Amino acid sequence: MEPLDYSDPVAADADPYASWARGRRDAPVMTGEVFGRKGYTVHRFADVESALKDSETFSSGINQATMGPYMGTLILGMDGQEHTRYRNLVSHAFRPSAMERWERELIEPVIGELLDAIAPQGRADLVADITRRYPMRVIAGLIGVPLADQEQFMVWAEQINLGPTDPERGLAASRAMRDYLTPIVEDRRRTHRGDLISDIAHAEMDGERLDDEHIYGFLRLLLPAGAETTFRVMGNILLALLVRPAVLERVRADGERWIPEAIEETLRWESSVTMVSRVAACDTRLAGVDIEAGAPVSLLVGSANHDESVFDHSEDWDIDRPHKNHLAFGWGRHVCLGKHLARRELALGVGAILRRLPGLRLDPGAPTPRITGIAFRGPEALPVVFEPQSPV
Ligand code: HEM
Structure with missing residues (x-):
């Protein structure tokens, strides 16, 4: 059995789950090509989890090598103390207690505005009109980037993320994003404006402020990490509900109870990120397979989340599933x-969409949308119809 070809991580039509099911059964830790050299692909929940927990043996340095050219110096590619110190610089902004401010100031107004634009029309593509725009606007607002150019940011974020498969475009987007951000970072260096760019620009490590490389590294990671991922999962949640009208009604009737269940089950069943990368820091052994120091290791979280030894009827989306860790x-x-x-x-x-778009259902005149992609998964489009609302 060969590992899947990741050269096009959002390949149309791709459905990697059948191949991963064979991997879990026949080759839980499979030897084969990973990032163009001999490496290992890990399929089962227990092995993926144990490698993720053992960050000394399974180093994240490989992410600096693959994403560094496009993002700069990034915490995703750091290990040990260095990682802890840099992560601590921004982690306060993402704590649950910080969410209340962002909900009021940013998240609710952004989704409200996007829905205002489509509610009177009675039809929409929920990907083009809502999900592709919403998380990017939220992360841009949280970081402190002006919203006027958010469409451009979305394009750069996608191109940076896909840099390893299209280096020329990835590097151009990386340079363009930095040029755009330079005057904003310079402004925040002079004046703290209460946003995350200000925090990062004023952060000190051993008495020194962060250099440009680290500042832009944070920003070029946070923008794609915050937008690309969430937008695709949101499409997956909406699709899971739209193809199950009875469940959709249940969720609409009691969102507080069922929306969190729909989110967790979708994260398990069809997350946007299906693999994370590591490199063996020393000779090691996983599930009986020897792995030599320096070998790339692909941890398939998407496969782990379908592991039949952990989740009953694991290929199905089931909002009543009791165990969703x-x-x-x-x-x-x-x-x-x-x-x-x-x-x-x-x-x-999701709550605002269900509240503001009564009678929401898939457009019966359009083909039923599908979730596609390998490393990043989501539907390309979600054509829907609903009862048009008077403008607010
Ligand atoms: C549903 C949406 C999301 C999914 C599925 C997702 C998935 C992931 C995964 C799997 C990792 C681990 C990578 C690894 O171990 O190598 C990760 C790390 C990370 N995510 Fe997310 N993410 C999502 C949303 C976000 C958002 C909204 C942000 C906001 C800024 C974000 C920022 C980050 C950052 C900065 C890291 C690196 C952390 C570190 O290296 O210490 N992600 N994400």
Whole structure:
């Protein structure tokens, strides 16, 4: 069995789950090509989880090598103390207690405005009109980037994320984002304006302020990490509900009870991020397979979340599933910094859509949307119809 070809991580039509099911059964830790050299692909929940927890053996340095050229110096590629120190500089902004401010000032107004624009029309593409725009606007606002150019930011974020598969475009986007951000960072260096760019520009490490490389590294990671991921998961949640009208009604009737369940089950079933990368820091052994120092290791969180030894009828989306402890946000020291933000954004976003668009259903005249992609998964479009609302 060969590892899947990741050269096009958002490939149309791709459905990696059948291949991963074979991997869990026949080759839980599979030897084969990873990032163009001999490496290992890990399929089962227990092995993915144990590698994520053991960050000394399974180093994140590989992310600096693959994403560094496009993002700069980034915490996603750091290990040990260095990682802890840099992560601590921004982690306060993402704590659950910080979410209340962002909900009021940013998240609710952003989703409200996007829905105002489509509610009178009675039809929309929820991807183009809502999900592609909403998390980018939220993360841009939280960081302190003006909203006027958010469409441009979305394009740069996508191109930076896909840099390893299209280096020329990735590097151009990386330079363009930095040029755009330079005057904003310079302004925040002079004056703290209460946003995250100000915090990062004023942060000190051993008595010194961060250099440009680290500042832009944070910003070029946070923008794609905060937008690309959440927008795709939101599409997956909406699609899971739209193809199950009875469940959709249940969720609409009692959102407080059921929206969090729909979010967690979708994160387990179809997260936007299906793999995370590590490199073996020393010779080691995982599930009986020897892994030599320096070998790239691909941890398939998407496969782990479908592991039939952990989740009954694991390929199905089931809102009543009792146990949903998934690995969609990773685990261990690199566990997603934005997971509280993502959950709040998704809950408020899905809640507002169901409230503001009565009679919401898939457009019967359009083909049924599908979730596609390998490393990043989501639907390309979600054409829907609903009862048009008078403008507010
Ligand atoms: C549903 C949406 C999201 C998913 C599925 C997701 C998934 C992940 C995963 C799997 C990791 C671990 C990577 C690794 O171990 O190598 C991660 C890390 C990270 N995520 Fe998210 N993420 C989401 C939303 C967000 C948001 C909204 C932000 C906001 C800024 C964010 C920022 C980050 C950062 C900065 C890291 C790196 C943390 C570190 O290296 O210490 N993510 N995310």
